[in-house]
Each structure stands twice: as C-alpha cells, then as structure tokens.
Amino acid sequence: xxxxxxxxxxxxxxxxxxxxxxxxxxxxxxxxxxxxxxxxxxxxxxxxxxxxxxxxxxxxxxxxxxxxxxxxxxxxxxxxxxxx
Numbered sequence: 001x002x003x004x005x006x007x008x009x010x011x012x013x014x015x016x017x018x019x020x021x022x023x024x025x026x027x028x029x030x031x032x033x034x035x036x037x038x039x040x041x042x043x044x045x046x047x048x049x050x051x052x053x054x055x056x057x058x059x060x061x062x063x064x065x066x067x068x069x070x071x072x073x074x075x076x077x078x079x080x081x082x083x084x
C-alpha cells in the first residue's frame with residue numbers, strides 16, 4: 001500500500017512541476033508568493049510541536065529559494081512587470 005501511495009505522490013509532484021513549467025516564469029514566481037504564507041504556518045506548527053524548523057539542509061535551501069521567488073514576485077507586482 002505504501003508503494004502505491006508513493007507512486008501516486010510522485011506522479012502528482014511531476015505533474016505539478018510540469019504545470020508550473022508550462023505556465024512560465026510568471027506563474028512560478030506567483031506560486032512562490034502564494035507559498036510564502038504557507039511557510040509562516042509551517043514555522044508556527046513546528047514551534048508549537050517543539051521541533052527544529054528544518055531537519056535537512058535541503059529543506060532550508062528550498063525555503064530560501066521560495067523566499068527569493070516570493071520577493072521577486074512581490075517586486076514584479078509592485079512595479080507592474082506582472083499584471084494580475
């Protein structure tokens with residue numbers, strides 16, 4: 001059963017990645033803007049559980065990339081480079 005769940009999750013991740021790629025840079029950056037509030041909720045939940053924020057270095061790297069993307073997206077929206 002676990003192998004089936006992992007396969008379904010892998011297909012979903014690949015499909016989501018393809019959709020972001022097909023949408024172009026505009027939608028990748030906008031999705032990063034939407035992920036930013038989710039990161040705040042993640043921090044809150046980890047702190048409530050008394051756990052470390054990041055278990056692995058790769059988690060920190062992904063978080064930093066998402067934050068950079070969110071900042072770029074907010075800047076592009078503010079300057080009119082992206083029109084919603």
